[in-house]
Amino acid sequence: MSNTFWSSSQREAIECRGKGILVSAAAGSGKTAVLVQRIIERICGTDNPCQIDDLLVVTFTRAAADEMREKIQTAIFELIYNNPDNMFFQHQAALLSGAKITTVHGFCSDLVKENFQHLDISPNFRMGDEGELTLLKSELLDELLENAFNSPNEMDGLIQLADMLTTHRSDEGLKNSVLQVFEKLQSIPNPQKWLN
Numbered sequence: 001m002s003n004t005f006w007s008s009s010q011r012e013a014i015e016c017r018g019k020g021i022l023v024s025a026a027a028g029s030g031k032t033a034v035l036v037q038r039i040i041e042r043i044c045g046t047d048n049p050c051q052i053d054d055l056l057v058v059t060f061t062r063a064a065a066d067e068m069r070e071k072i073q074t075a076i077f078e079l080i081y082n083n084p085d086n087m088f089f090q091h092q093a094a095l096l097s098g099a100k101i102t103t104v105h106g107f108c109s110d111l112v113k114e115n116f117q118h119l120d121i122s123p124n125f126r127m128g129d130e131g132e133l134t135l136l137k138s139e140l141l142d143e144l145l146e147n148a149f150n151s152p153n154e155m156d157g158l159i160q161l162a163d164m165l166t167t168h169r170s171d172e173g174l175k176n177s178v179l180q181v182f183e184k185l186q187s188i189p190n191p192q193k194w195l196n
Contacts, residue, residue, distance in 0.1 A: 006037075014038045017047075032064070036071045043092055044079060052076075052092045057101040069101045137182075141175055 006014065010030060013023050014037045025031050035057070043052050052072070059065045073096055079089045100107070109127060116123045128136065148158050165173040185191040 006034075010034045014041060032068060032071065036068065036075055039072055040075045040079070044089070049088075051095055053095045053099045055099065056107070057099070058104055058107050059102075060104060062103055062106075065102050065106070069096070069099070072096065072099075072101070137179065138175070141178060145171070145174070145178075 013021060013034050023031055023034060039052070039055060039057065042055070043049055057065075057068055059068060073093070076089060076093050076096065080086065080093060083089055100110075102110070105127070112119060112121070112125070113123075116125065145158075161177075162171065162174050165171075165177050167173070185194065188194050
């Protein structure tokens, strides 16, 4: 999978060793190809090669993880085709099915499954689907708002907020605003600082 058409920035990302790197580029700019080449050179290089299943490759979507696995497989098969007697390359092809090429959620789920006993959770836990999570958020929000409305310490600010965001018939405006803030906080590195 050698490519003489790598830009200097791409070649730098492929060859950088001994430190973390961040590759940020527009869609269609070759990030996946660069990462695949980096992986291939890492497992097949003469300088301290590693096994494909020693690496952790994490993407944001299942489609991206599947594409990455497919491209790595294609590159390894190309190496085997060009070096049919190389047992190391053949071994990498065999290891690929067990390689950690996954999504962020998949990696985190695997990590929890492998360490459930340290987290004081059931080994039979499962991830909730989007519908379940929406329902749980709604139920929890209803309970939190009810508790807050019944707490003398929270009343003044909450009543002012509710007056601004609700109608006499519905408190959906308040609920939607709280959920929007919650979603925003999930994407911020320091939520407390943002809130302050």
